[in-house]
Amino acid sequence: MTVEWKAAPDARRILVIEDHADLRELLTxxxxxxxxxxxxxxxxxxxxxxxxxxxxxxxxxxxxHLPHVPGIEILRELRNRAALRDVxxxxxxxxxxxMRDAAxxxxxxxxxxxxxxxxxAEVRRACA
Amino acid sequence: xxxxxxxxxxxxxxxxxxxxxxxxxxxxSSDFEVxxxxxxxxxxxRLAAGPHPDVCVVDWMMPGVSGIELxxxxxxxxxxxxxxxxxxxxAQQETAQIVEGLVAGANDFLSKPYADAELRARVQxxxxxxALMRRAEDAEGTVRQLLATSPDALLAxxxxxxxxxxxxEAERAFARPLREIAGRQVSELLPMVELGxxxxxxxxxxxxxxxxxxxxxxxPVVRVRPPGGGTxxxxxxxxxxxxxxxxxxxxxFYSILAHDLRSPLSAILLRGDMLMxxxxxxxxxDVLSHLHKTQANVASLMAMINEFLDLARFEGMGFVLERExxxxxxxxxxxxxxxxxxxxxxxxxxxxxxSGPVGVFGDRGRLGQVVANLIxxxxxxxxxxxxxxxxxxxxxxxxxxxxxxxxxxxxxxALPTIFERYTRAVGASVPGSGLGLMIVREIVDAHGGSxxxxxxxxxxxxxxxxxxxxxxxxxxxxxxxxxxxx
Numbered sequence: 001m002t003v004e005w006k007a008a009p010d011a012r013r014i015l016v017i018e019d020h021a022d023l024r025e026l027l028t029x030x031x032x033x034x035x036x037x038x039x040x041x042x043x044x045x046x047x048x049x050x051x052x053x054x055x056x057x058x059x060x061x062x063x064x065h066l067p068h069v070p071g072i073e074i075l076r077e078l079r080n081r082a083a084l085r086d087v088x089x090x091x092x093x094x095x096x097x098x099m100r101d102a103a104x105x106x107x108x109x110x111x112x113x114x115x116x117x118x119x120x121a122e123v124r125r126a127c128a
Numbered sequence: 129x130x131x132x133x134x135x136x137x138x139x140x141x142x143x144x145x146x147x148x149x150x151x152x153x154x155x156x157s158s159d160f161e162v163x164x165x166x167x168x169x170x171x172x173x174r175l176a177a178g179p180h181p182d183v184c185v186v187d188w189m190m191p192g193v194s195g196i197e198l199x200x201x202x203x204x205x206x207x208x209x210x211x212x213x214x215x216x217x218x219a220q221q222e223t224a225q226i227v228e229g230l231v232a233g234a235n236d237f238l239s240k241p242y243a244d245a246e247l248r249a250r251v252q253x254x255x256x257x258x259a260l261m262r263r264a265e266d267a268e269g270t271v272r273q274l275l276a277t278s279p280d281a282l283l284a285x286x287x288x289x290x291x292x293x294x295x296x297e298a299e300r301a302f303a304r305p306l307r308e309i310a311g312r313q314v315s316e317l318l319p320m321v322e323l324g325x326x327x328x329x330x331x332x333x334x335x336x337x338x339x340x341x342x343x344x345x346x347x348p349v350v351r352v353r354p355p356g357g358g359t360x361x362x363x364x365x366x367x368x369x370x371x372x373x374x375x376x377x378x379x380x381f382y383s384i385l386a387h388d389l390r391s392p393l394s395a396i397l398l399r400g401d402m403l404m405x406x407x408x409x410x411x412x413x414d415v416l417s418h419l420h421k422t423q424a425n426v427a428s429l430m431a432m433i434n435e436f437l438d439l440a441r442f443e444g445m446g447f448v449l450e451r452e453x454x455x456x457x458x459x460x461x462x463x464x465x466x467x468x469x470x471x472x473x474x475x476x477x478x479x480x481x482x483s484g485p486v487g488v489f490g491d492r493g494r495l496g497q498v499v500a501n502l503i504x505x506x507x508x509x510x511x512x513x514x515x516x517x518x519x520x521x522x523x524x525x526x527x528x529x530x531x532x533x534x535x536x537x538x539x540x541x542a543l544p545t546i547f548e549r550y551t552r553a554v555g556a557s558v559p560g561s562g563l564g565l566m567i568v569r570e571i572v573d574a575h576g577g578s579x580x581x582x583x584x585x586x587x588x589x590x591x592x593x594x595x596x597x598x599x600x601x602x603x604x605x606x607x608x609x610x611x612x613x614x
Contacts (some may be wrong), residue, residue, distance in 0.1 A: 020391035026398050065387040112390055113397040113430050116405060 012127045015054065016040040017047045017074065018063045018092070027061060027119075034120055036127075044069025048077060054084055059127050062107075064093045075105055088126035090119075136161045137255050138179065142171045142198065143187040143217070148240070152185055155244040156251055168193025172201060180212055182258040183251050188218040188229070196232045203233030211261055213254035217242075281346070281365040285314045292360070301341050301365055314363070318348075337449065344369045382440040386433050393430050397423060435563035442570040449491040449574055453598060456527055457484025457520050459492065463499040464518050467507060475512035478503070482520040486527045487598040494571045495595075501564045502531040502591045510535035510588075522597065530592035537585040547579055568593070 014036050018024040024040045031038040041047040045068040054060075060078065064071035071091070078084045089107040092114065110122050139160040143149040144167050153162045163181070165171040169192050171184070184202070188195040195216055202209045216234040218225060226237050235257065236250055275282060281298035283291050294302075294309040302309055302317060309317065318339065338345050346365040353360050400423045408416065464480045471478040488495070499518070506516045510533045517532045538546065547569040572579045572593045583589035 020395060022395040023391055023398065026395060026402070030398075030402070065383070112394045113427060114394070116398065116401045 012057055012059050013037045013039065014059045014061060014123070014127075015047075015050060016061045017044075017066065017071070018061070019043055019066050020063075023063075030116065030120070031123070034123070036123070043067040044071070044074055047074050051077060051081065051084065054087065056083060056087060058084075058087055059123065060087060060089045061123070062089055062091050064091060075107065079105060090122050090126055092119075137183075137258075138163065138181040139251055139255075140165060140171060140174075140181040140184045142168060142184060142190070142195070144190040145187070148187065148217075151244075152247060155247050156185075159248065159252065160255070167191065168195065168198045171198060175202070175207075175209065180209065182211075183213045183215060183254045185215045185217060185247070185251065186234075188216055188225075196229060199229065199232040199234050211258060211265065213258050215250055215254060279366070281367075283309070283314065283317070283363040283365075285361040285363065287360065289314050291317065298365070301344070301346060301367070303342055314361075318363070338368065338372065339365075341365075345372045379440060382437060386437040389433050390430060393426055393433070396426050397430070400426070432563065435567060438567050439563055439570065442567065442574070449494060451489050451491055453487055453489055454492050454495075455485035456488045456490075456495070456529065456595070456597075457482045457486050459496055460499050460518055460520055460529055463496050464503060467500065467503050470504070471507050471516065474507055474510075476507055476510045477513075477515045478507070479515065479517045481517055484520070486520055486522055488527060488575075488595045489598050490575050490595065491571075495575070498568050498571050498593060499529065499531075501568050502529075502593075505564065505591070506531050506533040506535070506589075509533065523594075525596055526594045527597045528592050528594045530590055532588065532590045534588040537587055538581070538583040538589050539585055543581060543583060546581060 014031055016024060016027045016031070016038050018027060018040065019042055021042070024042060028038045028040050039050075041050050044066040047062075047066070048069055051074075062071050062074060066074070075089060075091070078087060078089065086106075089105075090110055091107045092110050092112055108122055108126055110119055137160055139156055140163050141149050141152045141156070142165045143152065146166070149164045149166065153164050156162050160183075165174070168186075168190050171186075172193060184198075186195040186198050193201075195218075199214050199216065201207065202212055202214060213236075214234045215236045215238060216229045218229070218237070218239050221239040229237055235254055238247060238250055275295040278295055278297055281301040282293070282295045283298055284293035286292050291310055291312050291314050294306055298309060299306055338347050340346075344367055347368045349364045349366070351362045351364075400419055404411075404416065404419055404423075411419070460482055461480055461484075464478060468478055503516065503518055510516055514534050516534075519528075519530050519532070521528050521530070547565050569579050572595070575595055577593055577595040579591075579593040581589060581591045
């Protein structure tokens with residue numbers, strides 16, 4: 001499947017929370033190329049701090065396995081804040097069984113290793 | 129109670145008449161070790177000191193402590209002398225008196241004058257009863273001791289869900305005395321055990337998820353006796369607190385390790401992917417081919433890491449099944465549909481031969497994984513133009529799901545160990561099926577089912593798993609198969 005390139009699909013900004021440096025760089029690069037405005041966090045603690053400056057116009061790509069604060073805690077924190085309750089979240093995990101309550105927490109799951117098209121398609125759906 | 133050194137059983141004669149006592153002694157001494165007491169008081173003293181006789185022949189009419197009083201003393205619950213058999217001798221035979229003697233605790237009755245042979249025969253009969261009683265008491269003592277020393281907490285539950293028995297370990301586990309456990313509904317003690325649901329599942333041997341009681345973690349095992357003939361359920365709770373903590377630490381370690389391995393692999397895949405997408409049309413064909421193969425290898429390495437972590441998880445936390453009532457036929461059908469594109473890509477025909485629905489009580493995600501693994505393997509190992517048939521067949525209280533292929537089959541030497549954990553047949557000629565089948569077995573085991581395979585090299589393989597089904601009527605005839613989807 002190929003994804004048609006769009007100049008500016010959405011004004012949404014995307015926060016990438018990923019501890020693996022190269023994956024973080026890759027995701028940022030990829031989202032940039034797709035016309036989004038990505039920012040990145042390398043660990044759970046800085047991600048929690050970063051939540052304060054987010055609003056409903058953001059989308060979050062979240063790795064579950066993070067140093068300091070696990071991804072699931074960040075997700076709960078996000079859903080507990082009225083302003084961020086409806087922010088689209090894409091959880092990237094290598095473990096398909098990691099998030100049995102994905103529906104409950106209103107997240108989209110992308111199982112690693114993901115392919116570029118699948119991830120972009122998911123981001124587009126989330127930001128639609 | 130212990131026999132005298134002669135090995136013969138001890139019999140006491142308690143009679144205030146020296147003539148009668150001597151007659152009884154002579155009559156019995158050929159078969160027994162006989163001791164004579166001239167009055168009841170002396171016999172009472174000796175009862176306190178022991179050793180005790182198997183049988184005590186007691187004259188009713190005695191000055192001081194009478195025969196009937198001696199009987200009452202021996203039978204009083206505080207004395208714990210119930211193993212002594214009492215034969216009451218009386219001068220007359222009146223119903224009222226016999227009744228009074230038996231009520232007082234005598235085992236048998238003989239009126240004077242008696243024939244020697246009759247006294248001997250009656251004492252022998254009582255010695256036999258004493259022996260039987262001893263045996264029963266020994267057996268009961270052994271069972272009681274076993275239950276008391278059992279490292280597992282044990283509960284017996286009747287058909288109405290009432291706890292009828294609990295051993296000392298159960299008292300410790302629930303931190304309540306026996307009187308607060310027995311007689312209660314099991315659901316009050318273990319709200320997480322749905323016995324009705326378990327019985328409905330038609331299973332007799334169940335492993336449930338760990339449960340916490342107070343500070344400790346217990347692994348429950350439930351045996352449900354089939355209905356009829358006194359339905360009851362036995363629940364054994366093993367304290368696994370320490371083991372689970374160790375396992376949790378190990379699992380944490382595995383997950384961190386797996387995550388650390390997966391992140392760079394994901395990055396490699398993603399980079400390769402981007403390279404092919406952005407430069408695919410400018411790269412030389414041979415470079416592109418190398419890139420494709422690299423990607424495929426990294427992907428399979430990733431799959432192996434995931435399987436490894438899955439397996440570690442099964443072994444570890446006594447992994448939790450999220451069970452629900454589900455239609456296995458529907459699950460097989462949808463899983464097969466998910467895999468149909470893969471089958472078509474490999475030019476393998478995938479047939480689904482099911483008629484449904486068939487209810488099972490299981491974890492939808494995990495059972496889907498089992499079906500996907502078996503069909504996926506079949507697709508992987510069946511050459512182009514081959515055929516795979518997935519079937520679901522009800523047989524009694526079981527339902528068997530099987531995946532049959534006409535691929536190359538599996539060598540006989542690999543079959544016995546194909547589902548075994550950490551075992552691969554020496555020189556196994558089955559590539560890449562290592563961890564997947566172990567996971568299949570773990571999942572099916574956890575559902576109280578079984579797995580198996582039959583295979584003929586050159587003619588294909590048949591992998592199957594059986595699960596208990598939940599229909600109330602589990603004795604229906606095997607259902608006929610109907611091909612509904614080709």
